[in-house]
Amino acid sequence: MQPLLNSHQLKQLTISLQAAFSNAKHPSREDPADLLSLFIAAKQVEGCSPKTLAYYRTTLERMSAAIAKPYAQVTSDDLRSYLNDYGAKNGAGNVTIDNIRRIMSSFFSWLENEDYVIKSPVRRIHRVKCAQVTKEVLTDEQLESLRDGCTCVRDLAMVEMLASTGMRVGELVGLDLADVNLQERECIVTGKGNKQRPVYFDARTKLRLTEYLALRQDDSPALFVSLKGKPKRMTVGNVETRIRELGRVTNAGHVHPHKFRRTLATRAIDKGMPIEQVQKLLGHAKIDTTMRYAMVDQNNVKTSHRKYLE
Structure with missing residues (x-):
């Protein structure tokens, strides 16, 4: 099928065929909580500290609850709106918003690499510019x-x-x-x-x-x-x-x-x-x-x- 389909279509075909022949449910329709747990487990294997893992989980659970969509249906606009609303409601600065963006980027990149989504929607969301604050050192x-x-x-x-x-x-x-x-x-x-x-x-x-x-x-x-x-x-x-x-x-x-x-x-x-x-x-x-x-x-x-x- 390579001459007829592009890379994204081939990936979707692969996912569908695997689901059909294994008699399993489509990965993109798995329980979001299960996918989040799998992601946290992957980050734990990479050596992330318990404190970092807890921060990842809390951030992503909050995002998932706010958007309330299957991950495969989440768009770049959904995530932009979420970041904008989060900043407005919580008075969060650019540093905090960019930290959330980075965590979402890591999560959706993992979903893409594991074939749970076709393309990470965070790709189109650029880094948030943050003011450089000169921090003090000890004299x-x-x-x-x-x-x-x-x-x-x-x-x-x-x-x-x-x-x-x-x-x-x-x-x-x-x-x-x-x-x-x-x-x-x-x-x-x-x-x-x-x-x-x-x-x-x-x-x-x-x-x-x-x-x-x-x-x-x-x-x-x-x-x-x-x-x-x-x-x-x-x-x-x-x-x-x-x-x-x-x-x-x-x-x-x-x-x-x-x-x-x-x-x-x-x-x-x-x-x-x-x-x-x-x-x-x-x-x-x-x-x-x-x-x-x-x-x-x-x-x-x-x-x-x-x-x-x-």
Whole structure:
């Protein structure tokens, strides 16, 4: 039939024949909830975190309920109207709307690849333009204030580790004692998608970790543990709360673990580290993500202009 049908018609013919000969119901008419569960399972196999999977499911369930059509009948206009209505009703900004668009794109692309729909309706919906907001990084003075504000060796070691490695807070709390090599000043973290990578820390961090570990008398495998009661592995919430409190009591402003990561990326680029190496250091899959993290120092731009263009 290839000489007579185009690619889309061939795909539809394939689906119909498979359904007819297998005595199964047509895939495009399967229960939307079943298709959504299959998609979530596929993303789980790809290594998405439980938090990401929950966000995907909630977003797509909300979309499905609002449009109330079989996925094979959903059009680009349906999705545009949904995004527009969602933004108006919830006061959502462009960043949120584009996140929803990306999730819908991933879902309908999967439906297309699995032959549940002929063509993804999201193909015609372009990326939503978002304003570039310059995000703050920690100054040298703020970092010193945070260090001075630490009332225990554990917190000081935690601040030094975040500042010198730029690791994610989830990677920090996931660290075990066995993951850390003090002699080589490096550790192995497990990032997004369960991908492992080495990160490196400086001599000051090594000293603080050594002091902290010398005080440990428990048998927990975790690197950072709670101080009250039976030692337990710290959670992301525990670290965020402690860092936020440090920022408040030291007048360092609004401080959160991710700010250390952005600060490291910015300083690395300012000091001339190749962007590809910064990307590896931070564990980014795409270099565009690294560029969004790093806020280039305007003084360096001025110096480079005088060096190269005057």
